[in-house]
Amino acid sequence: MKGVIVKKAGGPNQLELVDLPNPQPGEGELLIRVHAAAVNRTDILTREGKMGYLTNPILGIEIAGTVVQVNGESSFSIGDRVMGLVNGGGYGEYVVMPANRAMKIPKSLSFEEAAAIPEVFLTAYQTLFWIGKLQKQETVLIHAGASGVGTAAIQLAKKLCDAKIIVTAGSKRKLAFCQELGADVLINYKEQSFVEEILKATNGRGVDLILDFIGADYWEKNLASIKVEGRWVLIGILGGSELEKIDLFTLMSKCIQLTGTLLTPRSDEYKALLTHDFAEIVTPYLERGEIRPIIDTTFSIETVGKAHTHMEENQNIGKIILKVKE
Amino acid sequence: MKGVIVKKAGGPNQLELVDLPNPQPGEGELLIRVHAAAVNRTDILTREGKMGYLTNPILGIEIAGTVVQVNGESSFSIGDRVMGLVNGGGYGEYVVMPANRAMKIPKSLSFEEAAAIPEVFLTAYQTLFWIGKLQKQETVLIHAGASGVGTAAIQLAKKLCDAKIIVTAGSKRKLAFCQELGADVLINYKEQSFVEEILKATNGRGVDLILDFIGADYWEKNLASIKVEGRWVLIGILGGSELEKIDLFTLMSKCIQLTGTLLTPRSDEYKALLTHDFAEIVTPYLERGEIRPIIDTTFSIETVGKAHTHMEENQNIGKIILKVKE
Incomplete structure (x- = not known):
């Protein structure tokens, strides 16, 4: 073959x-x-x-x-x-x-x-719900909203949790597409300060959950955009992985949970459980066309x-x- | 007054x-x-x-x-x-x-x-069980084992979860005291490489949970001592909070959950719930003298x-x- x-x-x-x-x-x-x-x-x-x-x-x-x-x-x-x-x-x-x-x-x-479907939807499902514990009507910040995982996460967060969804992306075309999928607040990171926009959109409180595909470049901005006791899932390093001069104290004083994750290195058992849970919950939405690849x-x-x-x-x-x- | x-x-x-x-x-x-x-x-x-x-x-x-x-x-x-x-x-x-x-x-x-009792036992209880989700017979690394929270955490982890407890401290006197309270593996951080000792004590696997009162000084060593999918609770910065350089990729590739926390800034409601849960579970041990301040x-x-x-x-x-x- x-x-x-x-x-x-x-x-x-x-x-x-x-x-x-x-x-x-x-x-x-x-x-x-x-x-x-x-x-x-x-x-x-x-x-x-x-x-x-x-x-x-x-x-x-x-x-x-x-x-x-x-x-x-x-x-x-x-x-x-x-x-x-x-x-x-x-x-x-x-x-x-x-x-x-x-x-x-x-x-x-x-x-x-x-x-x-599999990789991006399972990853979005795992990070939003298994790791990020997204609750009904919480606010989630999804960086790289137009990416594979981003487009899956917008749909899942909206359909399963009626979440308020804030996305960042680098072009009008990408943001318009995110909006079509269900995103509520659109931030062009090339033209806007995302911290400012997020604080505006959350009455200064910050978001409940961040799906972070960016890593190093957004470290400080994510810290400023997350609420006290917020959850932050680090799932990509498009903006680099090496940080210089960081202060751990903000993680403590804001009581932040930061979880790094990759799907590929997880065990066979983990993938089987995740697949089973995802298929049970999300297949009906896929069949009805309410969530789409x-x-x-x-x-x-x-x-x-x-x-x-x-x-x-x-x-x-x-x-x-x-x-x-x- | x-x-x-x-x-x-x-x-x-x-x-x-x-x-x-x-x-x-x-x-x-x-x-x-x-x-x-x-x-x-x-x-x-x-x-x-x-x-x-x-x-x-x-x-x-x-x-x-x-x-x-x-x-x-x-x-x-x-x-x-x-x-x-x-x-x-x-x-x-x-x-x-x-x-x-x-x-x-x-x-x-x-x-x-x-x-x-209140601050150190509530903090130890919160970090071990509410945040750290310690399970029966897991392995927990408790830095600063002879500190207030350390001595509380050793007792709680042993009595409530029969955990395998690894402690670090800076003197024989402190380590002997930790052992008396229930610690299983004693590491003098001034004389031993704690990463080496921990990998030895866990067959190279790393610990399930770290209670970290140290922060910056132990960043790399904690990363090397924690298992894949391990939980790490950052609760003190005795070793500084400023890191010169870190690589976020290890957090992702090892799928680590790092949670910063302080008890004092938490809400009144949170403290009431935590106090109630703690009192219900731990008071009998205090009354019997099995756990002591x-x-x-x-x-x-x-x-x-x-x-x-x-x-x-x-x-x-x-x-x-x-x-x-x-």
Whole structure:
């Protein structure tokens, strides 16, 4: 079968579509014919040699496809359309997936749309609800609102919690899209002081929860934007990870809970539980079209390098998809 | 009545015992004749002009005494022996306390012993269980094990959760005392690498929970000592609050939850709930003498400056008490 590997840690030109043996499902795993995979920042970090969580030489951590083999007890059958996270191997024609991590694809969704769901929606769900403990009608600040996780988080926070949603993004086009998805307060971080706007929007109180994909660049501003006893989930470092001269005292005096998280390195059991909880709660919304996957662009698997470059340019609204099977 | 105020932000010599009008209890408050108060680092920060939470000119946030007036509905009566947190005013002959924050003093304890309980035991209880979510037989690292909160936390973690307790302290005398209270692994931070010792004691896995009173000085070492998905409660900055350089990525890759906290700035409602929960769970242990307040030294209220200096010298094991009434 064909699959995309990294020749040598480096740029998009290091990606290569090569011939490899088909993977073999272990006990409790499904073998899936991949129709579509999605591109994630984790893939870029892996390509650059900065991650090292995955042993699979083929990139890719989420897919949508058709079950072609079931190994062991499972509620899935051959021919089922499934989507979900994989432990690497997503950018290939066939991939194995633990059966307890697979989700049935709602009838209304194509494979491309389904591939746009697992990573960003599970991450948004995990960070908003499992870690961030978002409550009904709380205020949440979602940085990079037009990103994959951002667009998922806006929809989930609005539909499940009727939250007041404040987003930051770098263009009018992105902000308008966030508003369409349900965002209430739109901040163009290139033109506005987000701290000022947030304090205005919360009567000086600050937000209950921050989903932070930015890291270092926004450290002080996030501290100023969060309420006393607020929760802050650090989930990305688009603005760098290295901080100089920080004062821990504000974390104490404001009683802030700061939780770092990544989904990829979590255990198989964690991913299975998260998938199960998410599918139970969110599938009805997906079936009714009230929550929807957001696709920016679809590339063929042969042009995977272009797909990576597109993500690195930060122009995308929503997910970047690789079409693996016509 | 007599009470201790701060003449001007500064050293212990700025403390002065002066004559002031008696405080008046508001609705739902008790007026208490103070028998003993305890010294806290918060008092030192207030004396230095670094806090500003409290509007009461009299220092002191915890006391033990006798109810002399009850204003409004309450389960307390005149003559009851009570202990608890106050919103300032503890270093005085009389103080007001919200009735829903008072705890009956177990018969077996003196006023001095009772004054040694509220702040450190409530803080230890809050950080171990409410914030730190300590579970049965987990491993907890308690820095400054011989401090007021440290000695309370060791006892609570052992009696309530049968936890494996690792402590750090700076002398053999302090470590021996921690062991007597229930600590399992003793680390002299002046002579040993605590990261190495902790990894040895946890088979390389790291601890489930850190109670960190140190802050900046231990940042990197705490990161190296905590397990993946560990909880870290930042509750003091004895080792400074300013960090020169940190890398946020470790918080993400290890999925760490870091929560800053202080008890004093929390709301009245929070303190009432915490007090209620603590009293219900821990009072039986105090009555049976299975958990006990730890007193280092008792000073008379007239020598309050010496009491502060004693705390600043970091030689104490357990609490420093001010005797207000003979």
